[in-house]
Amino acid sequence: MAKLNLLLLAVLVACAIGLVSSQHKARKLFSELEREQNRARDLDIEYGRLQLEASTWGLHSRVEKIATGTLRLRTPEPRRVRIVTPGAAR
C-alpha cells in the first residue's frame, strides 16, 4: 500500500513538473510568436514606406524632367514607331 502511494506521489510530482515546464515552453514560444508578428507588422509598415518612396522617386513629372532635360530623350516620331499586337507577332 505504502509502495503504491509512493509511486503515485512520484507520478504526481513528475506530472506537476511536466505541467510547469510545458507552460513555460508555451509562454516562451508565444512571446516568440508575438515578436515575429510585430516584426511582420514593422516590415509591412516599412514596405508601405518604401512603396511611398518608390512612388515619389518615380513621379511621372520627375521622370519626364530627367528624361527630356538630363538625358535628352524625346518621344519618337509616330512614323518611327511600329505597333506590334501580341497575336500578329511572329
Place this chain on the structure above:
Amino acid sequence: MNAATQGLVRLPVWRARFVLAALLAAFGVLGARSLYLQALQTDFLQEKGDARYSRLIEAPATRGRILDRNGEALAVSTPVKSVWAIPADAELSGAERRKLASLLALERNELAKKLADTSRDFVYLKRQVSPDIAESVEALGLKGIYQHREYRRYYPGGEVTAHVIGFTGVDDAGQEGIELAHQASLGGKPGSRRVIKDRLGRIVEDVESIREAQDGRDLTLSIDSKIQNLAFGALKTAVAQHRAKAGAIIALDVRTGEVLALANVPSYNPNNRARLSGAQLRNRVITDLFEPGSTLKPFTLALAIERGKVTPETLVQTAPGHLTIADYTIHDTHPGGVLSAAQVLQKSSNVGMAKIALSMPREAMWDLFMHVGFGTAPQLGFPGEAAGKLRHYRSWRPIEQATMAYGMGISVSLVQLARAYTVFARDGELVPLSLVKTGTAASGEKLLSTETARAMRAMLELAVQPGSTGPRARIMGWRVAGKTGTAHKQENGGYAPDKFVASFVGFAPASAPRVVVAVMIDEPSAGEHYGGIVAAPVFAQVTQGALRMMGVPHDAPLEPLETPAEGEEAKENT
C-alpha cells in the same frame, strides 16, 4: 515505564479538551476565512490578481492602400507619432521648453499656453510628427510628455490625382473622393485583446481576443497614372494659356467602361491642405453641371437617323442663318445655305439641327437623352455625383425642343457627356462606368442600332476635318472623331454674353474606338473661347498619349497633318 508514569501528576481532563477545542476553533476560523475569500470575495480578488499581470492591449489596424491600375501607389498610410502632455505633470525648465518648442516647430508662447491649462489631463502638443523628430523628443526624456502612434496618409501623386483620391482627416477616416466612397473597405478596424505580461513586459500568453483587428483592404483603381499625369498636365497648360477659370477632363476605356484619367484644374496638394478653397476642392468632372452646347448635337442627329427621319445625305435648308420660333430667334455663326445632315453637324449649324429636331416628337428626344444618362447620377460610386437637369418632355415648349437639340436648356456633367459618347464608340451600347479596375470588357444597354452608331462615327470624323469646327483635335497616325462645343454660361437666370464654356468630346481610333476623352474649359478669357480652339488641342494631346501608352495600332497614314489656316469655321456658338 509504567512505574515512571505512575509517579507523575495526572493532568486534568479539561486541559486536553481545551486544547482540542482551541485547535478545532482555529480550524473553524481558517475554514470560515477561506470560505469568505473563495466564495464571497472571489471576484474582487481575481480582479486584483489580474490587474497585476493581465493587460488589455490595442491591436492596431492599418488603412488599405490605393493603387493605380498598374499597381503604383496613390495613397499609403504610414505610422507617425503624436506628442501629447499631461499639463499638471509637465514641469519643464525654460531651457527644456525652448528645446521642445523648436523641435515641434511651435511658438514658445503657444506651447506655454497648451501647458498652462492644468485642469486638463490630455493636451495634444503636436499631431503627426515625423519619426525622427519623435525620437529626438523622446531622447529629451521630459516628464509629463508622452507620444502615441497614429497613421498619416501620404499621396505621392499630389495635385495630379487629388480629385480622384480625395483625402482623409487627421483621424484617418475618408473625407473626400475615393477615400470617402470606399471608407468601409479601406478603413481598418482596430481590435483589442487581453494578454498576460511577465515581469519584463513581454507578452507571454493570449487570454482572449476581445475584438479581432481588421486591416483595411487595398483598392486598385481603374486610373492609369501615366495617362492621368498627361491629362492633368495638358489641362493645366491649357487653362493657364487661355486664362480660364477652371478646366476638367475625363478619359474612358471604351471596352471596359473604366475611367483611365479624371482631372480638374485648379487642384490642390492633398499632402498639405493648409489653405484650401472650395473652388480647388470641387471635382468638376463629376459634380459640376454645364450646358453642353453643340456636343449634344450628335444625339439629336442620331435619333433622327435611327427613326429614319434623315440620312447623312438628306438636305436641310439653313438659310438665312436664323430661325424664329414664337418670339425667340436661333442664330448660326456662319449662315450656310442648303447643307446635308452630315454638314449640319460638321459646320455645327444650330438652325439645321433645330429643324431636324422639330421633325421628331419631343417624347422621343427626351427618351434618348434620358437613356444615355442625362438627368440621372452616373452611379460611379463617388460622393456628390450630379444628376443634371433634364425636364420632362411634357413641359417642353417647341422653342425648348429646338434649343435642346443643340444643347441649350439642358445641363449635364462632363462624366455624363463622356459616358453618353460611348454609345457612338461602341456600336450603340451605353457602357456602365467604373472607377475600380475591372479589366474585363463590360456589356451595356443597346440604345442605337449598329448602323446608326457607325454612321454617327463617320459623321463625327468629318466634324474634325478641315472645314469643320474641330480640326485641331486630329492627331497623327490615328483617326479621331468628335464634336466641339461652345456655350454661353448661365448667369442670374439668363445667358452671360461674354462668358463661355468651351468643350470637346471625342474618341479614337475612329475605325475601332478604344478611348473616349472629354474636355471642358470654363471661362477662357485670353481672346479665344471656341471649343475647337481651346479644348480640341487638349483632347488631341491626351488622346495621342493615351493611344500610344495603350499600344493601339495606327489606323491612319503617318503623315504630318496639314495645319488648317485660322479658319472662321472653327468658330461657332453653342
